[in-house]
Amino acid sequence: QVQLVQSGAEVKKPGASVKVSCKASGYTFTAYYIYWVRQAPGQGLEWMGWINPNSGGTNYAQNFQGRVTMTRDTAISTAYMELSRLRSDDTAVYYCAREGEGATHPYNWFVPWGQGTLVTVSS
Amino acid sequence: DIVMTQSPDSLAVSLGERATINCKSSQSVLYSSNNKNYLAWYQQKPGQPPKLLIYWASTRESGVPDRFSGSGSGTDFTLTISSLQAEDVAVYSCQQYYNTPATFGQGTKLEIK
Numbered sequence: 001q002v003q004l005v006q007s008g009a010e011v012k013k014p015g016a017s018v019k020v021s022c023k024a025s026g027y028t029f030t031a032y033y034i035y036w037v038r039q040a041p042g043q044g045l046e047w048m049g050w051i052n053p054n055s056g057g058t059n060y061a062q063n064f065q066g067r068v069t070m071t072r073d074t075a076i077s078t079a080y081m082e083l084s085r086l087r088s089d090d091t092a093v094y095y096c097a098r099e100g101e102g103a104t105h106p107y108n109w110f111v112p113w114g115q116g117t118l119v120t121v122s123s
Numbered sequence: 124d125i126v127m128t129q130s131p132d133s134l135a136v137s138l139g140e141r142a143t144i145n146c147k148s149s150q151s152v153l154y155s156s157n158n159k160n161y162l163a164w165y166q167q168k169p170g171q172p173p174k175l176l177i178y179w180a181s182t183r184e185s186g187v188p189d190r191f192s193g194s195g196s197g198t199d200f201t202l203t204i205s206s207l208q209a210e211d212v213a214v215y216s217c218q219q220y221y222n223t224p225a226t227f228g229q230g231t232k233l234e235i236k
């Protein structure tokens with residue numbers, strides 16, 4: 001079945017960087033865009049951007065421009081999201097998600113989602 | 124960015140009763156050329172990622188029980204659970220994909236009365 005499995009929880013100090021991985025299985029990795037969405041404690045979902053696993057092309061939300069980098073390794077069907085210059089308000093669960101079947105990028109819903117990676121930023 | 128506003132923030136409904144959650148967008152998400160509303164609904168249980176329930180405002184995702192239905196057009200949408208089950212306790216969120224960036228509602232917490 002189509003599945004996205006993310007790396008484990010991270011604790012980082014302010015100013016550090018974090019890199020979260022998202023391993024895809026059950027489908028052709030290069031055929032579907034991967035999106036990153038985060039959710040701060042008790043808050044709603046926030047779209048961060050996407051990567052085209054085929055070309056490596058990316059698009060980032062304005063809020064994260066200059067701090068986020070999305071990459072992929074097609075050999076191991078894995079996407080990565082690196083966020084730098086971490087602040088306390090970056091504490092959140094970070095999700096990867098695939099564009100929905102039948103949708104037309106970038107106008108799409110998200111399914112499935114990874115299980116989420118909690119990133120805690122604390123001194 | 125399109126702002127998505129849900130109401131109410133929380134809701135308590137008795138088992139077997141109907142639950143209704145509303146979502147309003149700051150601009151229309153109806154694309155006139157194909158007459159489709161670019162709106163999805165998700166269910167999120169504690170400690171779990173969001174689960175897609177509905178897309179195109181009213182198309183149920185495969186495997187989603189038919190007690191879940193979506194309606195509305197333009198700027199006003201509704202998610203209805205026709206007969207609430209215990210396993211439906213969750214936070215429900217709407218998402219527009221008419222524009223980039225996609226944006227989500229703040230979520231509605233559904234509980235059992």
